Structures are given as structure tokens and as C-alpha cells.
Amino acid sequence: MGRCEGLHAHAGWCCKGSVHQIGEGGRMMMERYIAPHVERALKAMGVDEAIKVHFEIPRQEGHGHLSTNIAMTLAKALKGNPRQIATDLLQHLGTELPLIEKIEIAGPGFLNITFSTEVYHAMLRDLALQGADIGRSTVGAGRTCNVEYVSANPTGLLHAGHGRNCAVGDTIANILQWCGYDVTREYYFNNAGNQMNMLGKSIYARYRQELGDVEYEFPENGYHGDYPRIIAQQIIAKDGDAYREETEEALTVCRKTGEAWCFEAIQRTLDVLNIHHDVFFNEDTLYSDGKVAQTIDELRSKGLVYEKDGATWLALTQMGQQQDKVIVKSTGEATYRLPDIAYHRDKLQRGFEMIVDIFGADHIATIPDVLAGVEALGFDTSRVKVIIHQMVTFVENGEVVKFSKRSGKSFTLDDLIEEVGADVVRFFFVMRAVGTHLEFDLGLAKEEGEKNPVFYLQYAHARICSILRKAEEQGIAVEPTSDLSVLVHPHEIELITTLSRMQLVMERAAASLEPHTVAEYLRDLAATYHHFYHDCRILGAEPELQSARLLLADVTRRAMRNGLFVLGVQAPERM
RNA sequence: GCGCCCAUAGCUCAACUGGAUAGAGCAACAGCCUUCUAAGCUGUAGGUCGCAGGUUCGAGUCCUGCUGGGCGCGCCA
Known part of the structure; x- marks a missing residue:
């Protein structure tokens, strides 16, 4: 996971003050911007260059956009108290950092970094330019991977x-x-072995019973349910009573027919679930x-x-x-x-x-x-x-x-x-x-309503689509080049922040193989959009604001659609 | 008996992999539609993070031991 590697690979990179040159969304962008400065300051303080600076997004509002615990992790090596180290670091950082509104020392020695709002406008611009690829990542590019799943035996549904x-x-x-x-x-x-033989025997027993041998014994650990009988009926329809005698061949026919039947049934089910x-x-x-x-x-x-x-x-x-x-x-x-x-x-x-x-x-x-x-x-x-x-x-x-x-x-x-x-x-x-x-x-x-978390996500998507339809009717187009500097409302900023996190969420989900984190993120994204929707009217706002908000909504729509796609869930345009 | 998993608000679950005042959704209560979809939003209330130790600047998160629940421990898969 390239957080620290990436940071070090760019340690010598010098910021010219324009975020547009960074060209990468979200937290990574903020991190890449500030990391070289922090490392330069640390170097000036005589700290070992190999030390890794860890940044994170504070969960508490009011703790800035990005924070680092570097002062605390250095406390031991420098034999100082974390707050004093933080103060020194802050002095070495200086006050001449463009794009940064403020850096504060808080709690036991956190450095809380607050970026100026133009960073958000640049991030949204980046996201808008990513088009349909918003949230996508290339961390796995060139790497092959085999995922084995379902793998249920073809002995039933x-x-x-x-x-x-x-x-x-x-x-x-x-x-x-x-x-x-x-x-x-x-x-x-799993089409070899005992289980399959048992399926064959189960079907054969039903076959004989269907042919009138009511006394024919069903195997003790046989497969119950309707399907062995259905399969037996198919065999009768095709070959009649050709297998009235219990032979190896008869059991093989039952087994093979059963396997094919189960395979088809399983595939039909998976197909409905959009699994291929x-x-x-x-x-x-x-x-x-x-x-x-x-x-x-x-x-x-x-x-x-x-x-x-x-x-x-x-x-x-x-x-x-x-x-x-x-x-x-x-x-x-x-x-x-x-x-x-x-x-x-x-x-x-x-x-x-x-x-x-x-x-x-x-x-x-x-x-x-x-x-x-x-x-x-x-x-x-x-x-x-x-x-x-x-x-x-x-x-x-x-x-x-x-x-x-x-x-x-x-x-x-x-x-x-x-x-x-x-x-x-x-x-x-x-x-x-x-x-x-x-x-x-x-x-x-x-429940097809408010309580169901799936609808909450889909509803956010449909709501955006509805606005985009209305805008189109009115001849208002989504313009990727809209002036974004008019976006200053807290809910606008919050939405941009959430959107810019998406790529990182996907990368983490890929690294940890924990799909629920994507579902969590989408719930968060939907909630953030609903907040924005509630407080920030799009259609009918001042032209620049309308244009900027429309773009923001459209970027959100694509993010939501991509997220739902990854979960294999449909993104309806109307509900 | 042994191995693995789980224990967080009344219920179902999060917590950026060791960070700051532990967060959502249901359920309860109180509000918001003559304006882009109220399948939405806002607020209130709700906690000994199973128990006891340990590791350190700092633990829901890591280590040990308990308690309680789940899944296994086959010449089944």
C-alpha cells in the first residue's frame, strides 16, 4: 500500500504552490503536498530521515483536514515531550506554506493541518476530470489474482x-x-467423490419410485427435496424405463444428469445475482x-x-x-x-x-x-x-x-x-x-422503504439523476470547467472531502479484502449528499453556483454508481 | 478436551489497522414539505467497549488468563 512508499518517492519533490500540478485526488494529494515540508522540517531538526511520517484523517471535526502524530512517535528518540517537539516542528515548518490555512498543536501533541478551501476546489476539479473512472485505482495493475468463491457441490440448489x-x-x-x-x-x-455418488443414488431411487416401485428404498443419507424426483422424471421422459435394472450405467446416468441439472440451476441463480x-x-x-x-x-x-x-x-x-x-x-x-x-x-x-x-x-x-x-x-x-x-x-x-x-x-x-x-x-x-x-x-x-439501507443509497443516486434530467430539460449542461471557487458551504466541502476519499477506500478494501468497508463508505457518501441536497439548492441558484453545484452533484452520481457497481447492486435512475 | 471466530447504545453493526470527546442505522421522543424525489433532513435521549491483569506517552484495537456464544476437530465435503 503505497502510502509511505509514495510519500518517500516524492520526498524531494518541491511544491510550487499550485495544487493543479499534483493531479491526484483527496487525501493523497493533501498528504503529498504537506509531507515534503514536514520531512524538510524534521531534517532541519536533525531527525533520522528514515523515519516515516504517518498522516490520518481526524475523525473529530475541528481537528483539521489531516493530522500527524509524528511528534508523539518521536518523543522517545528525542527525549522530549511531544508538545515541545510539535512546537519545534511548527517553527521549522514556518508560516510560508501556500494552500495551508493553519497548523495547530492539539491534545498530547498532534499536528492538525487545515487546508485552505481552494484545495477542495482543486480536488473536485481532479475528480470531475476523472470522469467515469472516479474512485478507480491502479494499485493492482499488472498483478494477477484468482478469486475462488461459491464452489458449492453440484448436488442441489x-x-x-x-x-x-x-x-x-x-x-x-x-x-x-x-x-x-x-x-x-x-x-x-466438486463433481467427483462420494457426494456425487449419493446424488446419483438419490435420483435413481426416485426414478424407480416414479416407475412404480414404491418399495424401492431411498438411501439413508440421500438428498431430500423435490429436485431428485424432478431429475428422475426428466430421465423417464427421455429414456423411459431403460434403467429399471440397477446397473453401474444407470447410476452414472442419474449422477451425470443430476450434475448437469444442478449446474444449470446454480448458474441461473448466480446469473440473477449478477455473478459470472x-x-x-x-x-x-x-x-x-x-x-x-x-x-x-x-x-x-x-x-x-x-x-x-x-x-x-x-x-x-x-x-x-x-x-x-x-x-x-x-x-x-x-x-x-x-x-x-x-x-x-x-x-x-x-x-x-x-x-x-x-x-x-x-x-x-x-x-x-x-x-x-x-x-x-x-x-x-x-x-x-x-x-x-x-x-x-x-x-x-x-x-x-x-x-x-x-x-x-x-x-x-x-x-x-x-x-x-x-x-x-x-x-x-x-x-x-x-x-x-x-x-x-x-x-x-x-421493507421497500426508508429503513432499508440499500434504498438509501439507490435513492441518493436516483435523486441526482432526477435533478440532472430537470437541468437538461432547462438546457443546463454539466460543465467540467465550471468555476468551483463559489463552493464554500460546509456541506459542499464535506461532500468533496467524502468524494475524494473514495479511491483510498477502494485501495484499502483491496488490501484488506474487506468488502463491508465499501458498503460503509457508500452509506457515508449518500448521507453526505443528502445533507448537501437539503441545504444547497442547485437549480435556480445563481448561474455560477448552479453550475458548480450541478457538477458536484454529477461527480457524486458517478461515484455512487461506481460504488454500487462494485457491490454488484443496480443504480436506478428513477425510484 | 483441542483449534479457529465473535463479544461495543435496548436491537443490528462501525471505528481509517495503536491515537484526541468510541460513531451510524433501526427502535423511542421532538421538529422540517406552496421550492430540484419526505425512500430525505434536523434535534433529544441512549456506553464500565464481556471480566481481570499486562505492554506504553496513549488500548475498543496488541499479549496473557478467565466468562459466555458460534463453527469445527471423520477412511463426509
């Missing part, structure tokens, strides 16, 4: 709880792409391409594999794990661990600089094993970022809604989308930090 994985994964992919990364969206398709993967990686190709065999051979050659009780074990205890685990059952089938290691080995071999895995908390135990496995194979696992989101609780009218799979009445993601809409689904699942348990309030989600 996505259930409502899958929604969090879908929304978190896709939003993280969007954020990274927004910041310039070359992103591959991947779905690991680039790669569907089939687990069975790991076997057919010999990658599973290669993986186990490599592990074996490193002495990490042994046989016991007729099974093949991975010596995880030699890799710092708590216990060894079976990777090939005595039946000859692999456990999920082996193909998982082979899959990650494959992703690493494909050369991605960063690999992001999105998992639910229920898979937490598998991760250390897989990472230990690929690390033993000689890969750098620091390239793998594992995002573990906590579970979701659905709540309605203050009561937890319980869904039981056994009852067959499961709550599918399709059901959820139908009830509250795709936009709300996407937003609700990313609006909380991934590490916290998410309470999904169905009542609030269904």
Missing part, C-alpha cells in the same frame, strides 16, 4: 446461506478488478489429468505419505499440524483433502500472484491441512489469502428462522432472492465484516 459466500466473493473480485488487478473468478466444481465466473474448475479433471497422482507422488517422495490400516495417510504432524489425516481411503477413493491440495497446487502453478479463497466457517478445519500440503510441495503459501466468513442467521420479527434440511423444506437462495430482490441480497451479505456472524433481518430486507 444453492441455499440461502450460500448467499454470503457468493456476495463476498464476487464483491472482493470486483474490488480487486476495480483497483487494476487482473482477476480470474473461479468456481471449484470465468473458470469452472472440475474436480474430476484433477484425476483425469493425473494431477492427483502427481500430487501424491510428490508428497510421497518427500516422505510425507505412509500406509496404515489399508489407507494412505498424510503425515501432517511432520508439517506442524495436530494429527495425520487419511488422503486415500482403504476403498481406494481419495478424501477431499488430496484433490484440494492438488487443486491449490494447480492454482499456484498457474502463476497467480495472489490467490483468494472464500470459505464459510464450517470449512475452517480443512484449510490448515491444505495449506500445509502445498507448502510441503514447495509453494509459497503467503500468496494464498483465505477469507473465512462466519455463518448467517436469518431473523424475522425478532425470531430466528430455522431451516431444516431433513424436513425437505430448505430455504434456497432463489427463495431469498424472490422474497427480497437481488440488490438487497447482495448488499445485506456484504454490509458486515466477514469475520462477524451476520444477522440477516428478513423483515428489514423486505
Whole structure:
């Protein structure tokens, strides 16, 4: 994250007093402006040049636009009290700094920097000139990244709880792409192994039952719900009673047909959520391409594999794990661990600089094993970022809604989308930090009104669009060259400040892989716009003011649209 | 028993990764539409940041130990 690097790279840069030369929005711009001065002053005081100056935006109003704690961090080295150091620093800084209104010492020794309002006009100009790219970043340019998410087995429909994985994964992919990364969206398709066989058996049982064998036993751990029967009916429609005899072929047909059916159903659901993967990686190709065999051979050659009780074990205890685990059952089938290691080995071999895995908390135990496995194979696992989101609780009218799979009445993601809409689904699942348990309030989600946070954002966007339509009707155009010096109202300044933060918010979200920060930011942006809207009339104001405010509103519209785009939520022009 | 996650206003959650007086939204109360969308805005009230220590100029944030909740700990995935 280039905050300090960037600052140092420009340490020798000399300010000529015109902010237009900086050409970069927001905090970075203010920081780049002031940092060289602070460093020069520190140098004059004899402070080690390697020291990094940290700036931050004070959360308290009245503490200036930018503040630094440098005096406090230097207190120890200089053996002085922070306020005295701050005073010295201030003297070395001098009073001849253009664009700066004042610098104050506050609290234990903060330096609070207040810029003159023309800085804001320059920032808004920059943002306006960015056009459709407002909030975009290039920090990830030239870097490849693979984001794996959803990855639900094709043994049924996505259930409502899958929604969090879908929304978190896709939003993280969007954020990274927004910041310039070359992103591959991947779905690991678990179409080998036991679960698929069980699906085949479940469908076959329904097939036989549909053909009149009412006594035919449904497998004990079979998949309930309507769909195995529906798939069975499709097989009957196509091939009639051709599989009345229970053969390998019959089960294979059921399994294959079921897989295809589930795959289609899952894709339809994802499509509604505006989620489109680039790669569907089939687990069975790991076997057919010999990658599973290669993986186990490599592990074996490193002495990490042994046989016991007729099974093949991975010596995880030699890799710092708590216990060894079976990777090939005595039946000859692999456990999920082996193909998982082979899959990650494959992703690493494909050369991605960063690999992001999105998992639910229920898979937490598998991760250390897989990472230990690929690390033993000689890969750098620091390239793998594992995002573990906590579970979701659905709540309605203050009561937890319980869904039981056994009852067959499961709550599918399709059901959820139908009830509250795709936009709300996407937003609700990313609006909380991934590490916290998410309470999904169905009542609030269904509410198409003021309480619903999604509408709050969309409403701000629609409101701006409405003004722009009216302006257009009146022949008033948005002019990127409008004189912005007329913007002095606190809410105008506040809005510009918030807008200029957007790029940094996106970069931080990309660095921390925390999508909720984008949702938080947009709520803040919407609120700031509503404040501005309420107090600063646009149409009908003095011509210069009208023009400047119209531009400000238009920049806000684009920022909001971009932000909603990153969240995968629609930005309606009318509501 | 072991591992990981969580605990902040009545409820759901933030807190710029160690900073200043911990912030929003719901819910409660009181206001604002003859003017660009009231799906909005303004104000009031609401806190021992689970508990106890520790680290330092400074801790909701870091370390340790508790307590309470979640998810795991399979020759299922």
C-alpha cells in the first residue's frame, strides 16, 4: 500500500504552490503536498530521515483536514515531550506554506493541518476530470489474482446461506478488478467423490419410485427435496424405463444428469445475482489429468505419505499440524483433502500472484491441512489469502428462522432472492465484516422503504439523476470547467472531502479484502449528499453556483454508481 | 478436551489497522414539505467497549488468563 512508499518517492519533490500540478485526488494529494515540508522540517531538526511520517484523517471535526502524530512517535528518540517537539516542528515548518490555512498543536501533541478551501476546489476539479473512472485505482495493475468463491457441490440448489459466500466473493473480485488487478473468478466444481455418488443414488431411487416401485428404498443419507424426483422424471421422459435394472450405467446416468441439472440451476441463480465466473474448475479433471497422482507422488517422495490400516495417510504432524489425516481411503477413493491440495497446487502453478479463497466457517478445519500440503510441495503459501466468513442467521420479527434440511423444506437462495430482490441480497451479505456472524433481518430486507439501507443509497443516486434530467430539460449542461471557487458551504466541502476519499477506500478494501468497508463508505457518501441536497439548492441558484453545484452533484452520481457497481447492486435512475 | 471466530447504545453493526470527546442505522421522543424525489433532513435521549491483569506517552484495537456464544476437530465435503 503505497502510502509511505509514495510519500518517500516524492520526498524531494518541491511544491510550487499550485495544487493543479499534483493531479491526484483527496487525501493523497493533501498528504503529498504537506509531507515534503514536514520531512524538510524534521531534517532541519536533525531527525533520522528514515523515519516515516504517518498522516490520518481526524475523525473529530475541528481537528483539521489531516493530522500527524509524528511528534508523539518521536518523543522517545528525542527525549522530549511531544508538545515541545510539535512546537519545534511548527517553527521549522514556518508560516510560508501556500494552500495551508493553519497548523495547530492539539491534545498530547498532534499536528492538525487545515487546508485552505481552494484545495477542495482543486480536488473536485481532479475528480470531475476523472470522469467515469472516479474512485478507480491502479494499485493492482499488472498483478494477477484468482478469486475462488461459491464452489458449492453440484448436488442441489444453492441455499440461502450460500448467499454470503457468493456476495463476498464476487464483491472482493470486483474490488480487486476495480483497483487494476487482473482477476480470474473461479468456481471449484466438486463433481467427483462420494457426494456425487449419493446424488446419483438419490435420483435413481426416485426414478424407480416414479416407475412404480414404491418399495424401492431411498438411501439413508440421500438428498431430500423435490429436485431428485424432478431429475428422475426428466430421465423417464427421455429414456423411459431403460434403467429399471440397477446397473453401474444407470447410476452414472442419474449422477451425470443430476450434475448437469444442478449446474444449470446454480448458474441461473448466480446469473440473477449478477455473478459470472470465468473458470469452472472440475474436480474430476484433477484425476483425469493425473494431477492427483502427481500430487501424491510428490508428497510421497518427500516422505510425507505412509500406509496404515489399508489407507494412505498424510503425515501432517511432520508439517506442524495436530494429527495425520487419511488422503486415500482403504476403498481406494481419495478424501477431499488430496484433490484440494492438488487443486491449490494447480492454482499456484498457474502463476497467480495472489490467490483468494472464500470459505464459510464450517470449512475452517480443512484449510490448515491444505495449506500445509502445498507448502510441503514447495509453494509459497503467503500468496494464498483465505477469507473465512462466519455463518448467517436469518431473523424475522425478532425470531430466528430455522431451516431444516431433513424436513425437505430448505430455504434456497432463489427463495431469498424472490422474497427480497437481488440488490438487497447482495448488499445485506456484504454490509458486515466477514469475520462477524451476520444477522440477516428478513423483515428489514423486505421493507421497500426508508429503513432499508440499500434504498438509501439507490435513492441518493436516483435523486441526482432526477435533478440532472430537470437541468437538461432547462438546457443546463454539466460543465467540467465550471468555476468551483463559489463552493464554500460546509456541506459542499464535506461532500468533496467524502468524494475524494473514495479511491483510498477502494485501495484499502483491496488490501484488506474487506468488502463491508465499501458498503460503509457508500452509506457515508449518500448521507453526505443528502445533507448537501437539503441545504444547497442547485437549480435556480445563481448561474455560477448552479453550475458548480450541478457538477458536484454529477461527480457524486458517478461515484455512487461506481460504488454500487462494485457491490454488484443496480443504480436506478428513477425510484 | 483441542483449534479457529465473535463479544461495543435496548436491537443490528462501525471505528481509517495503536491515537484526541468510541460513531451510524433501526427502535423511542421532538421538529422540517406552496421550492430540484419526505425512500430525505434536523434535534433529544441512549456506553464500565464481556471480566481481570499486562505492554506504553496513549488500548475498543496488541499479549496473557478467565466468562459466555458460534463453527469445527471423520477412511463426509
